[in-house]
Amino acid sequence: MPPISTILFILLIIITIINISTSDVCDKLKDDKTAFNYCKKVHGNREEENKSKNSNPKLKYKMRISYTPRYELACMTLGCICQYYGGKSSNRLTNDCTLPNGQKLKKAKRKEWRMLTDQEKMDTFAAIAEMKKNGEFDYLARLHKDAFEAGKWHGCTSFFVVHREFLKRAEIILRKINPNISMPYMDVTLDARLPNPADSILFTKEFIGSTDGNGNVIDGPCANFKTLQGDPYITRNVGKEGGRLMNEDDVQWILGQTKLDSIMTYTVPGDKCPCEITNKWPEFVHGKTHTYFGGLMFDTALSAQDSCAFFTFHNFLNLIFEKWRYMHQTREQRCTEYPKDNPDCCPADQYRNSSMYLMEPLLNCDGLKNEYNDNMYEYEDRSVYTCNATTECPSIYMFCDRSKGKPYCASKVKLGGNCKGFPPGTDVCWNGTCVNDVCVYVPTTTPLPTTTPLPTTTPLPTTTPLPTSTIKMPVETTTLALPTTVTDESTMLPSTLSLPSIKLSSTSPPVEVKTASPLPTTVNMESTKTAESETKKEPDFSPITTPKALEPPNSPIRISKSPSSTSNPLPITVPGEMKKDLPNVAPIDTTPLPSTATTFKITGPNPIERKSTPTTKKVQNTTPCNPIKLSTGEQISEYLRRLFGGKPKNKCKN
CATH class of the missing domain: 1.10.1280.10 (Di-copper center containing domain from catechol oxidase)
Structure with a gap:
């Protein structure tokens, strides 16, 4: 019988041979640690299973x-x-x-x-x-x-x-x-x-x-x-x-x-x-x-x-x-x-x-x-998510990587992730921006919804300051132009009113039209029909309203309608220094105007004004005329005389 040392030596040789034959296969992958470990794991499981088939049932797999x-x-x-x-x-x-x-x-x-x-x-x-x-x-x-x-x-x-x-x-x-x-x-x-x-x-x-x-x-x-x-x-x-x-x-x-x-x-x-x-x-x-x-x-x-x-x-x-x-x-x-x-x-x-x-x-x-x-x-197929020099990837979770030659789609980077190495402007980050090679969240300003009222500090779309307007009254003009603010439907003038206009001038004192002031001078609106037929220019009769949100702050001119009456005339307040030039007039007739009266329109520097086509034919004076220059008081007197039905004076020099 051989010595025990000899037997152990032979067993060692056999075990070594077995290990070599097993490891030789995986040793070819030594340079790739992951592949090598995977190979060894599969080999180990396979050998363990083979052993379990012939071993004691207690050692069964x-x-x-x-x-x-x-x-x-x-x-x-x-x-x-x-x-x-x-x-x-x-x-x-x-x-x-x-x-x-x-x-x-x-x-x-x-x-x-x-x-x-x-x-x-x-x-x-x-x-x-x-x-x-x-x-x-x-x-x-x-x-x-x-x-x-x-x-x-x-x-x-x-x-x-x-x-x-x-x-x-x-x-x-x-x-x-x-x-x-x-x-x-x-x-x-x-x-x-x-x-x-x-x-x-x-x-x-x-x-x-x-x-x-x-x-x-x-x-x-x-x-x-x-x-x-x-x-x-x-x-x-x-x-x-x-x-x-x-x-x-x-x-x-x-x-x-x-x-x-x-x-x-x-x-x-x-x-x-x-x-x-x-x-x-x-x-x-x-x-x-x-x-x-x-x-x-x-x-x-x-x-x-x-x-x-x-x-x-x-x-x-x-x-x-x-x-x-x-x-x-x-x-x-x-x-x-x-x-x-x-x-x-x-x-x-x-x-x-x-x-x-x-x-x-x-x-x-x-x-x-x-x-x-x-x-x-x-x-x-993978071909559905491709990109090129001009087109982007079809998913919001991808971006086009053009940093390495041929463009390819790549997954977006989460917040806090590394976004280094891509051209400026590349949409690398998901819900963020690449800052110093890191994806960070950058909040954006959310625009106000269209239904949000404009703040009071928002400038109105007009180049004419409303409070500084004054009156210019050329005789040949009959269109009323007043800066107007109408706050709601209840403030619209009745459709039976008709009023000639006053044009503004930078040389005349201002005249304000208010509803809260007493009526120092009254006018019968019904008499304006005769004056209308003699004017050279017809007024634009389309009614207009102005949205409340666009109302200019501290407007000096406001027209409103009394809730107790639907046919009140329009009161006019005249500065005291001009009253001496005004004639005495009769009280206003408060009888409601007939339904056939022309429609009243207020014109002026209103950014949302609508225009309509006049319904009467314009009368054009073809007679040559050298107009007489009137003083401010004479202009107001002439205007009121015509307003109450009087015949116009001769405005031309002979």
């Missing part, structure tokens, strides 16, 4: 869930899921489905988070909250946790197809709550363009929620979600645990591949697999994004508990997978081609005809079917 197949979620037509939605279908193999409200069920239209309308976003938030409340999100999270820890779904060729089915099932459940919505996708390349992607508006209550100082998600649709471990919040530590977001270069590298096994890859192969591993493979890039989100997303086994991030990010990965299939495969190839089953590269559970773990009765190859796109969902 932990926390395997009790699972009952959900055949309604395996449907590939709308008619098939119609009964699950409570509707009626003429044929389960077709897309005919009438919902209980009479609406026809349509396939889902998957949009990017930031392209949702306000109503779509609100409905999606409500459905996500309901899925957590009714336990469906926890059910899906347990499926994913069990599959990853069992070494399934990840690390090899079935990665895309099983997650394609997993997403379809989540969306079927989501649309049972509201058939008018779909599962959004999260294009993280929009956020990867920012100086600090963690500052994206994506990580706010507007979308997947923000976190407190402990990394707890405190708002957004996934706020206050309890974890399977019993924690009161789901967690994220965006950008604090390494990794990076998938960017446009990653997407273009994937879309540029021509071989299927560069997409459906042997991600974590055995040491004898004849493939050249690279950290650019989709599953490794996906792992880097998981790491960047941190928190529950950092641990792939727990990641589906962050429902807002996990499902919408994987929905974006599926979009890239679908796009590659349409670019590089025919319709027939899309549903038939699957990487070669190779025991040196993949475990048997990921072979073409193996059952989808926990999603039986489907097989892995069923995840290739065209029925997913034909019947269940379609994507709004």
